[in-house]
Amino acid sequence: MLFEEERKRLIADYIRQRGRASVQELALQFQVSESTVRRDLRDLEELQFLRRTHGGAVPVLENDNNEPSFIEKEDRFQQQKLAIARAALSLIREGDTILLDSGTTTYQLAKLLRGFQRLTVITNSVMAAQELANEKTIELLLTGGTLRPETLAMVGPFAERNIASVHVDKLFLATNGFDTEAGLTTPNMVEAAVKSRMIRSARQVILMADHSKYGQVSFARFGELSDIARMITDRDISPAAVQEIESAGIDMTIADQGGAA
Amino acid sequence: MLFEEERKRLIADYIRQRGRASVQELALQFQVSESTVRRDLRDLEELQFLRRTHGGAVPVLENDNNEPSFIEKEDRFQQQKLAIARAALSLIREGDTILLDSGTTTYQLAKLLRGFQRLTVITNSVMAAQELANEKTIELLLTGGTLRPETLAMVGPFAERNIASVHVDKLFLATNGFDTEAGLTTPNMVEAAVKSRMIRSARQVILMADHSKYGQVSFARFGELSDIARMITDRDISPAAVQEIESAGIDMTIADQGGAA
DNA sequence: CAATAAACGATCATATATAATCATTATTAG
DNA sequence: CTAATAATGATTATATATGATCGTTTATTG
Numbered sequence: 001m002l003f004e005e006e007r008k009r010l011i012a013d014y015i016r017q018r019g020r021a022s023v024q025e026l027a028l029q030f031q032v033s034e035s036t037v038r039r040d041l042r043d044l045e046e047l048q049f050l051r052r053t054h055g056g057a058v059p060v061l062e063n064d065n066n067e068p069s070f071i072e073k074e075d076r077f078q079q080q081k082l083a084i085a086r087a088a089l090s091l092i093r094e095g096d097t098i099l100l101d102s103g104t105t106t107y108q109l110a111k112l113l114r115g116f117q118r119l120t121v122i123t124n125s126v127m128a129a130q131e132l133a134n135e136k137t138i139e140l141l142l143t144g145g146t147l148r149p150e151t152l153a154m155v156g157p158f159a160e161r162n163i164a165s166v167h168v169d170k171l172f173l174a175t176n177g178f179d180t181e182a183g184l185t186t187p188n189m190v191e192a193a194v195k196s197r198m199i200r201s202a203r204q205v206i207l208m209a210d211h212s213k214y215g216q217v218s219f220a221r222f223g224e225l226s227d228i229a230r231m232i233t234d235r236d237i238s239p240a241a242v243q244e245i246e247s248a249g250i251d252m253t254i255a256d257q258g259g260a261a
Numbered sequence: 262m263l264f265e266e267e268r269k270r271l272i273a274d275y276i277r278q279r280g281r282a283s284v285q286e287l288a289l290q291f292q293v294s295e296s297t298v299r300r301d302l303r304d305l306e307e308l309q310f311l312r313r314t315h316g317g318a319v320p321v322l323e324n325d326n327n328e329p330s331f332i333e334k335e336d337r338f339q340q341q342k343l344a345i346a347r348a349a350l351s352l353i354r355e356g357d358t359i360l361l362d363s364g365t366t367t368y369q370l371a372k373l374l375r376g377f378q379r380l381t382v383i384t385n386s387v388m389a390a391q392e393l394a395n396e397k398t399i400e401l402l403l404t405g406g407t408l409r410p411e412t413l414a415m416v417g418p419f420a421e422r423n424i425a426s427v428h429v430d431k432l433f434l435a436t437n438g439f440d441t442e443a444g445l446t447t448p449n450m451v452e453a454a455v456k457s458r459m460i461r462s463a464r465q466v467i468l469m470a471d472h473s474k475y476g477q478v479s480f481a482r483f484g485e486l487s488d489i490a491r492m493i494t495d496r497d498i499s500p501a502a503v504q505e506i507e508s509a510g511i512d513m514t515i516a517d518q519g520g521a522a
Numbered sequence: 523c524a525a526t527a528a529a530c531g532a533t534c535a536t537a538t539a540t541a542a543t544c545a546t547t548a549t550t551a552g
Numbered sequence: 553c554t555a556a557t558a559a560t561g562a563t564t565a566t567a568t569a570t571g572a573t574c575g576t577t578t579a580t581t582g
Contacts, residue, residue: 003314033571144405144423158423294561
């Protein structure tokens with residue numbers, strides 16, 4: 001005879017393992033009435049361990065790939081950004097210490113960082129931090145700072161001071177505007193100050209920017225082209241732009257989307 | 262014949278080893294009445310050595326994987342903690358700048374902070390930050406630091422430095438151990454360092470601790486009783502404890518759970 | 523879209539576990 | 553040694569988990 005707690009835990013395991021289970025099946029399996037199974041399922045659903053359906057239950061969806069957040073849904077160029085993130089991933093080595101800027105493209109990279117055995121990640125993005133919080137093999141540091149609700153980025157003196165106190169192998173940087181004349185720009189002054197600080201704390205600066213950023217000029221300037229060692233963009237960038245960027249001494253990586261458009 | 266403490270330890274071991282035990286089984290095994298077994302189990306549960314179920318007890322699960330454990334989700338003292346949080350809430354004024362420690366009790370308070378029109382909150386708890394991220398009327402600052410996966414608390418030099426650079430009206434502090442001799446203690450050294458810093462940055466220190474913390478001594482000491490201006494606890498605290506704490510010059514608030522047990 | 527069968531939630535009865543209480547026994551302090 | 557205190561066991565009232573029943577809701581299928 002099982003205790004209630006034991007049974008609930010086993011039911012949760014059972015469903016996670018098999019992918020699904022009917023109420024009847026569970027009642028038979030654990031030798032209790034269907035009433036009891038339903039009560040258990042209700043409790044487990046409340047604790048988010050599974051989702052009930054008519055007739056049974058299914059595992060709760062891992063937030064790995066499904067259920068993109070609101071920001072993600074509204075995001076344009078997702079395919080391109082994922083491709084850029086994959087290209088960025090190949091630049092990271094075991095044991096690296098990296099600085100991860102906030103932004104939707106760098107967020108895609110954060111999701112890919114799982115699986116590293118030894119990695120130190122410093123970020124001002126709460127969204128990125130959430131993705132990596134449970135990875136035991138990744139040392140995760142948050143810069144701290146005032147939280148901007150729109151982007152869940154931490155900015156301001158707290159962030160700047162902490163970034164100033166470290167040195168990293170690689171910075172993965174995002175931007176709103178990238179222009180050969182105006183340099184690197186973003187709409188928000190305090191975010192610009194943080195990015196500027198990040199650049200100064202990195203041995204190698206890698207810019208992750210899809211083609212739509214090229215030629216854009218925003219309000220606050222945080223760096224110039226010569227700060228950038230490498231730029232990763234998508235294949236929709238114009239050949240003319242590529243030539244112009246390369247002639248500024250920046251290595252280019254054109255990310256392949258693997259056949260898909 | 263065993264001493265009480267010996268028996269309790271053996272019961273805890275027994276359950277950890279076998280994975281479960283019924284009250285009957287334990288009464289037989291240790292040659293005591295079921296009443297005594299239940300009392301032992303109650304004590305052991307309060308100390309988090311095991312979890313009671315109807316009919317017996319099971320071990321506390323180690324949360325080795327990334328999923329939130331049962332323990333976290335169904336916190337047995339939730340009612341008390343909520344009551345404590347409500348009492349803490351009444352101490353906060355519009356326009357205050359408060360420092361919020363990480364922990365389950367302070368997390369309850371974070372959830373109640375919505376609705377303030379003007380409030381500055383500094384916290385090292387990512388969980389608390391998530392609750393408040395979308396409140397436009399709350400200025401939210403994160404301390405930054407290394408993220409501890411178990412508690413989602415930010416600790417270490419980043420956090421300490423930023424905390425040291427501010428001064429707040431009120432600190433809402435959590436603790437694992439509260440003892441008139443040993444003072445305030447917690448299992449983790451780096452968390453202790455952060456808490457210690459917090460105390461130094463606050464004009465008024467308010468301790469939020471349910472009755473189970475009283476008399477507990479953990480590994481790392483981060484403060485003494487004289488640091489505390491006020492303690493908020495639940496009504497299950499013993500009158501003797503209240504008197505002892507008050508004679509140490511600490512104002513006491515016994516949170517009412519509003520009729521519910 | 524309606525008919526039908528299955529699944530569901532609500533409610534109740536019951537068996538059992540538990541908390542509260544009190545008497546008794548062990549332990550400690552003076 | 554005696555008084556006070558704490559732990560234990562027995563007893564009783566309360567609380568809880570469970571299974572059965574039944575009216576309602578939901579999915580399916582012709």
